Each structure stands twice: as structure tokens, then as C-alpha cells.
Amino acid sequence: MSRNSEPPHSRMGSSSGRGFHHLALALLLSSQIQCALSVIFPSTHSSYKFDYLRRSPRLDPINGEAKRTLSKRENPIPLIVTNNCGDTLWPGVATQDGEGPESSGFELASGETRNMTVGPTWAGRVWGRTNCTVSNETATCVTGDCFGLLECEYSGAVPVTLAEFNLAGGDTRRQTFYDISLVDGYNLPLGIVYHPAANTSNIPPNFVNAACIATPGYLMAPNRTGIAYTNSSFPMPYEDSQTNSGISNWCPWDLQAFIPDKPGDGIYPYPDDNVERPVFDPCKSACAASNSAADCCTGDYNDPNVCKRSEYSESAKVVCPDAYSFAYDDQTSTFIIPSGGGWEVVFCPAGRSTNILATYGTQLSALASGGVVTEEMRKLAMNVSYIESVPGSSAPPGHRVSGLALVVTIVVTGLLSL
Ligand SMILES: *[C@@H]1O[C@H](CO)[C@@H](O)[C@H](O)[C@H]1NC(C)=O
Ligand SMILES: *[C@@H]1O[C@H](CO)[C@@H](O)[C@H](O)[C@H]1NC(C)=O
Ligand SMILES: *[C@@H]1O[C@H](CO)[C@@H](O)[C@H](O)[C@H]1NC(C)=O
Ligand SMILES: *[C@@H]1O[C@H](CO)[C@@H](O)[C@H](O)[C@H]1NC(C)=O
Ligand SMILES: *[C@@H]1O[C@H](CO)[C@@H](O)[C@H](O)[C@H]1NC(C)=O
Numbered sequence: 095m096s097r098n099s100e101p102p103h104s105r106m107g108s109s110s111g112r113g114f115h116h117l118a119l120a121l122l123l124s125s126q127i128q129c130a131l132s133v134i135f136p137s138t139h140s141s142y143k144f145d146y147l148r149r150s151p152r153l154d155p156i157n158g159e160a161k162r163t164l165s166k167r168e169n170p171i172p173l174i175v176t177n178n179c180g181d182t183l184w185p186g187v188a189t190q191d192g193e194g195p196e197s198s199g200f201e202l203a204s205g206e207t208r209n210m211t212v213g214p215t216w217a218g219r220v221w222g223r224t225n226c227t228v229s230n231e232t233a234t235c236v237t238g239d240c241f242g243l244l245e246c247e248y249s250g251a252v253p254v255t256l257a258e259f260n261l262a263g264g265d266t267r268r269q270t271f272y273d274i275s276l277v278d279g280y281n282l283p284l285g286i287v288y289h290p291a292a293n294t295s296n297i298p299p300n301f302v303n304a305a306c307i308a309t310p311g312y313l314m315a316p317n318r319t320g321i322a323y324t325n326s327s328f329p330m331p332y333e334d335s336q337t338n339s340g341i342s343n344w345c346p347w348d349l350q351a352f353i354p355d356k357p358g359d360g361i362y363p364y365p366d367d368n369v370e371r372p373v374f375d376p377c378k379s380a381c382a383a384s385n386s387a388a389d390c391c392t393g394d395y396n397d398p399n400v401c402k403r404s405e406y407s408e409s410a411k412v413v414c415p416d417a418y419s420f421a422y423d424d425q426t427s428t429f430i431i432p433s434g435g436g437w438e439v440v441f442c443p444a445g446r447s448t449n450i451l452a453t454y455g456t457q458l459s460a461l462a463s464g465g466v467v468t469e470e471m472r473k474l475a476m477n478v479s480y481i482e483s484v485p486g487s488s489a490p491p492g493h494r495v496s497g498l499a500l501v502v503t504i505v506v507t508g509l510l511s512l
């Protein structure tokens with residue numbers, strides 16, 4: 095494996111055949127054994143911390159010598175949190191490595207932004223807490239609660255949408271790994287906005303500013319492209335099938351954190367899809383709900399060839415194609431870019447869920463391994479016809495399989511009824 099590690103998760107070009115895809119997948123998976131840098135396990139998973147942070151010693155890539163890492167004072171990296179939701183939020187920040195921000199938990203009114211900084215080797219996560227009752231230094235929250243503290247010392251309670259960062263990842267520690275994770279569930283729409291440094295300002299904004307919006311009321315009208323957190327020169331590729339009225343049902347019924355009452359419950363069966371769900375409808379991940387080895391990829395299932403997508407994961411991937419939905423996701427959920435620049439986490443971002451990795455995964459892989467934005471990449475980033483040539487909504491592989499299973503079932507049923 096090369097010095098600048100290839101991202102273990104990258105989607106092959108959409109034109110590639112299935113056989114090639116499987117071969118490429120096998121190669122990717124074997125390379126993953128050597129550099130398991132970005133498998134996002136749920137926070138309850140025994141190897142969660144280990145896997146997310148594992149990486150090589152701090153070596154200078156030129157002469158192989160150990161290098162001193164800069165401190166936060168020498169090289170502060172912006173970590174900005176913005177609340178674009180209609181209600182007050184209480185963001186939480188958990189630091190797993192490096193120097194954390196000025197605050198690890200605070201109140202943020204609707205429309206407010208809080209500017210903080212972290213050290214250049216920071217690794218950690220940011221999430222939103224809702225419906226908190228705050229007094230003195232305690233905060234008791236309906237979602238995202240961190241053991242009742244206002245300033246969090248540990249991760250938040252599930253279900254939460256997470257923004258995860260490892261600012262100094264990869265073999266050379268000169269790559270930033272980040273993702274939006276639904277592995278611990280979903281509570282709020284979340285977007286990540288890159289604030290480039292002088293030496294990274296040529297990274298196209300539509301390569302990096304990922305968003306996951308799966309709450310009714312926050313979706314822009316369906317469109318293949320848009321300009322939220324980018325501009326008309328670099329149109330953002332969007333998931334284009336979800337609507338504000340349709341998206342409320344994505345969470346499998348039993349995984350809703352607060353299951354609504356069904357009319358006539360217990361007396362006669364009532365179809366779940368006919369029950370109106372609340373707008374704020376946090377969804378537990380399959381792992382968070384069942385804690386089973388099969389859903390959490392633990393024990394015998396701690397293997398990408400064995401641990402499969404659950405109904406939750408399939409559903410989550412449809413509404414948020416750029417987000418992680420289970421530990422061994424479809425090789426399409428981690429963003430890796432050269433280090434430098436800062437990060438903004440936006441709750442309830444404008445626009446729609448992005449479809450960046452399916453569109454520019456190949457270019458992002460090349461950027462991660464080569465470290466430079468080529469003229470060709472920038473051209474493709476500005477090419478609307480190219481964006482429109484990529485499917486705007488993609489059923490994950492499991493859906494295709496169940497589609498096939500459905501056809502088989504219909505055929506078999508048809509034959510039996512003859
Ligand atoms: C916070 O950071 C943003 C983006 O870097 C900047 O535009 C804004 O002026 C900063 N706000 C404060 C209060 O420093
Ligand atoms: C809880 O928080 C959510 C998200 O901020 C909000 O939509 C909802 O109205 C709150 N519920 C109550 C009862 O305050
Ligand atoms: C607030 O909490 C701190 C630490 O728990 C405690 O020392 C302090 O006395 C409390 N203040 C009030 C006003 O309760
Ligand atoms: C949809 O995208 C097209 C092309 O990018 C743009 O011209 C149009 O204004 C967009 N529509 C909306 C509602 O944003
Ligand atoms: C769009 O943003 C890029 C950098 O992010 C900038 O170079 C370019 O001038 C912008 N284009 C327009 C039309 O604003």
C-alpha cells in the first residue's frame with residue numbers, strides 16, 4: 095500500500111460492471127486489513143475507539159523521522175458550530191484525541207454560531223442535544239444527553255446524528271478523515287461545511303460539504319443540484335427523490351425513539367404507514383435498538399463479509415447517501431482530504447441530502463492518494479451534465495437484491511397458482 099493511503103471506502107465508477115465491482119471490492123477489503131482507518135463502529139462497540147483512531151506512528155514521509163506535532167496554540171484549526179434549526183440546541187463535543195475545543199457542550203440558540211478552535215491532530219465528534227433542561231452545570235436532554243452534564247465528558251446517548259473528524263489521519267497524518275454517521279441513529283439534520291486554508295482553497299466545495307437531511311420541513315424541492323454551501327460554479331449533487339411529505343416514514347416503525355400511539359392499538363391491526371408521525375422523530379439505529387452482534391458487527395459479525403445491512407441501514411442510505419449507516423457501510427461513507435482548513439457543523443442545513451461520494455468518489459480517492467486537486471477534477475466539479483449523468487437516488491445493493499427476491503417470489507407464486 096502506498097504512503098498516502100488509498101481511502102478504504104471509495105465507490106468505483108458507476109460504469110463498472112458487477113464482476114469488476116466485486117473484484118475491486120475484494121481488493122479494497124484486503125487493503126483495509128492493512129489500514130483499517132475509517133470503519134465507523136457505533137459508540138457502544140468494543141473496538142469503536144480503537145478502529146477509528148488506529149494509525150501509523152508519526153513519521154516524516156520524506157526522511158522517515160518522527161515529527162513533532164504542532165500544538166493548538168501554534169496551529170489552531172477552526173471548529174464552528176451553527177444552529178440553523180428553529181429551536182435552541184445544546185451541541186456536544188467529544189474529544190478522542192488531540193486538543194479539544196474551548197467548550198465540550200453549550201447552549202446554542204436558533205440562528206446562532208459558535209466559533210471555537212481545536213488542535214491540528216484533534217479527533218472527535220459533534221452532535222446536537224435537544225429539549226434540554228439546564229441548571230448550573232447540568233443538562234438533562236431528551237436526545238443526545240451526555241450523562242446529565244452541560245459540558246460533555248463522553249459521547250451522547252443514542253439516537254444521535256454525528257459529525258466525526260480525525261484531522262490527522264492516514265499513514266502520514268496529513269489527511270483529514272470525516273463523515274456524517276447514522277451508526278448511532280438519527281436525531282437532527284446535519285451538514286459539514288469546509289473552511290479551506292490558504293493551501294487547500296482549490297478543493298471544490300461540492301467535493302466536501304456533505305449534508306444529511308431526513309426530517310420533514312427541511313428539504314429543498316427535489317433537484318439534482320443546488321447551491322447551498324457552494325455556488326453556481328460548483329453545483330452540489332443532491333439525492334433527488336425525497337420530499338418533505340414523504341420523508342417522515344424512512345425510519346422503520348419499531349426503531350422510532352418515541353413511537354406514536356396507533357389508533358385502535360391492541361384491538362385490530364393498523365398499518366404503520368397510516369399513522370402520522372411527529373416532525374421531530376428520532377430514529378434508533380438497528381444496533382442501538384437491538385444491541386445484537388448481527389446489527390452491531392460484533393463477535394462473529396465483526397467482519398465486512400459477514401455483517402450485512404439491516405433494514406435501518408438500507409433506509410438510512412436512501413435518505414442520506416453520503417452518511418454512514420452501519421459499521422461496514424457500502425464503501426461510500428468516509429471523506430478523506432489533505433489536512434489544513436477548518437470545519438463547521440451545521441444543524442438543520444439548507445438544501446438537501448448530498449450525493450457527493452457516488453458522484454465524485456473516484457476524484458476524492460485520487461485527491462486522498464495524490465494530495466492534489468488536478469485541473470481535470472475542478473472541471474468535472476463544475477460540469478452539471480456530469481452530475482446529472484450520475485443516478486441522483488440510489489437504492490443500496492440490498493434493495494436491488496430484495497427487488498430480485500420479489501420478482502422471484504412473484505414468479506414462484508405465479509407458478510404455484512397454475
Ligand atoms: C466566526 O467564524 C466565521 C467563519 O470563519 C466568521 O465569518 C465570523 O466572523 C466569526 N464570528 C466571530 C464572532 O468571531
Ligand atoms: C424537542 O426538540 C425538537 C428539536 O429541537 C423540537 O422540534 C421539539 O419541538 C421539542 N419538543 C418539545 C416538547 O419541546
Ligand atoms: C454549580 O455546580 C458546581 C459544581 O457542581 C458547584 O460547585 C456550585 O456550587 C454550583 N452552583 C450553584 C449555584 O448551585
Ligand atoms: C434546480 O437546479 C437547476 C440547475 O442547477 C437550477 O437552475 C434550478 O434553479 C434549481 N431549482 C431549484 C428549485 O433550486
Ligand atoms: C465559487 O466558489 C469558488 C471557491 O469556493 C470561487 O473560486 C468562485 O469564484 C465562486 N464562483 C462564483 C460564481 O461565485
Ligand SMILES: *[C@@H]1O[C@H](CO)[C@@H](O)[C@H](O)[C@H]1NC(C)=O
Pocket residue numbers: 169268291293294432433434
Ligand atoms: C497546509 O498547511 C498546514 C499548516 O502548515 C499543513 O498542516 C497542511 O499539511 C498543509 N496542507 C497541504 C495540503 O499542503
Ligand SMILES: *[C@@H]1O[C@H](CO)[C@@H](O)[C@H](O)[C@H]1NC(C)=O
Pocket residue numbers: 473477478479480483
Ligand atoms: C461534462 O460531462 C459530460 C458527461 O460526463 C461530458 O460528456 C462532457 O464532455 C463534459 N464537459 C466538459 C466541458 O468537460
